[in-house]
Amino acid sequence: MIGGGYVGLVSAACFAKFGNDVAVVEIDPDRLAALREGRIPIYEPGLDGLVADTMRAGRLSFGADISAAVQGAEAIFIAVGTPPRNGDGHADLTYVHEAARQIARAMTDYAVIVTKSTVPVGTSRRIAEIVRDTRPDLDFDVASNPEFLREGNAIGDFMKPDRVIVGLDEDAPDGGARARAVLGAVYRPLYLIEAPVLFMKLETAELTKYASNSFLAMKISFINEMADLCERVGANVHDLARGMGLDGRIGRKFLHPGPGYGGSCFPKDTLALTRIAQEAGAPTRLIEATVGVNDARKVAMAGRIVAASGGSVRGRRIAVLGLTFKPETDDMREAASIPILVRLAEQGAEIRAFDPVGMPAARPHLPQAVTYCDSALDAATDADTLVVLTEWTEFRALAPGRLAAAMRGRVVVDLRNIFDPVAMQEAGFAYHSVGRP
Structure with a gap:
């Protein structure tokens, strides 16, 4: 999980609660120090206990080294900020694009690169271009997995969602089948409660x-x-x-x-x-x-x-x-x-x-x-x-x-x-x- 802000931290802790092993990359030294000590830098009911439990179980970790975090990862989520751009209101994708470049430099094996941040139409395909330009040799897919978390009820929304949206690259050689399998496994616990997981175009x-x-x-x-x-x-x-x-x-x-x-x-x-x-x-x-x-x-x-x-x-x-x-x-x-x-x-x-x-x-x-x-x-x-x-x-x-x-x-x-x-x-x-x- 690239980014330990509100979306990244809640998503990481919930994914770890599902049984996944999750490594969170956070480059802000003060925030990283707080997270490693179990101090939650945001207020969200129940999040402190969830983070503590999953850290204790060894399924959730925090660090600043993106290379170490992505080794062996099957899914790499980008959950960095997309603030409004000064002057025109567009989402500023500076952090998203830089995260894509760093991921490309750090990857060694196949993985699905997933946008968790809220991004404009076409961003996932732009991420794919950046990764290919940075590392033409890489084997990867891109996907879009927007969050629908209400502040104050984020854990409940993640654990019992109205729906999970997953966008796939239908132009990929396999039509997005490999990426669908990876993200289907990540969200597998939700199938037990019959939460709708909707697959669609990026x-x-x-x-x-x-x-x-x-x-x-x-x-x-x-x-x-x-x-x-x-x-x-x-x-x-x-x-x-x-x-x-x-x-x-x-x-x-x-x-x-x-x-x-x-x-x-x-x-x-x-x-x-x-x-x-x-x-x-x-x-x-x-x-x-x-x-x-x-x-x-x-x-x-x-x-x-x-x-x-x-x-x-x-x-x-x-x-x-x-x-x-x-x-x-x-x-x-x-x-x-x-x-x-x-x-x-x-x-x-x-x-x-x-x-x-x-x-x-x-x-x-x-x-x-x-x-x-x-x-x-x-x-x-x-x-x-x-x-x-x-x-x-x-x-x-x-x-x-x-x-x-x-x-x-x-x-x-x-x-x-x-x-x-x-x-x-x-x-x-x-x-x-x-x-x-």
Whole structure:
């Protein structure tokens, strides 16, 4: 596994749990030292125990020497970063291409080189060209195996997936049969639970990842627009979402209104898909609109907080509950809290924030004026306005009466709809939620 980041580490530990022998190559010395000591540099429930168990069993190891790692390997996964390229939103494939070159120099026997990173259509074939140019003598195949891991539930998603997507080079002399056999063996434990393992063309597999994430992002933007409409006409977005979601053709998931999607996948993948489609001459207008709706929503949420606070937040103490883009992760990438709190700070607000695990990761991204607190009630103490940005479970248990006793003001802006409007009103709050009367 080339890369010990989020995708590489979770995948490696789960593959080792399947019974495979997995060597992870990580060149960052601090991250490598932490992994060798059993310290997990990311927050993912259950991952620390899984890594410890598979290391103890001798099936998972970490190192910086790619040559040692690939010796005897039947499958070599590339799981390095593909951040958006500055200026145009395309995925930056610098690390992927360099990994391919290093793999080619290190290989001695046949192996399947697999892209686990999220990569644009055509990347697997480009990897094959790089390997052939570097080592014309090598016997190898390429494959695409995109990940579909939800942060906070990644181990469950890997162990009990909705599906596994494997792209093969159907132009290979054997039609991809040898690569199919290798990857079929890697995923063999999933056959016991009858998880669908779908084999398809390289290009189809690469595109399936982007299409899946973009469709889910589109559902989120859609329900957010419906929430705005519900507020204007006196409807309830939660009842609307239930009414929609019980239709099997639509489904209930990702119909939860909020301040906009974030994280490591949706913002990056929607933007990349629009660029891929534009260059192919088949623009994806729905996804382009989804990106625009989401960007505008985060800005609008800051305005909603200001309006609820009486039209100005200058000199007002704002308590913020939750900073990460979603619960059960410390990931701050594209989190709604960043543009919202930047705008509130610019307008003179005093901000006191609490997040159960995300505060260390949040500090580099948020204004220096933000004060980080020890608990939700600590953040709420003497606050004029309380804002919910991430729906951590512990916030749902906060009693309205305790919040009222701690706060100075009585304004609550619940951008995740975690509180009961009636209970909040009975506690004396001016309660503002999303898409509910």
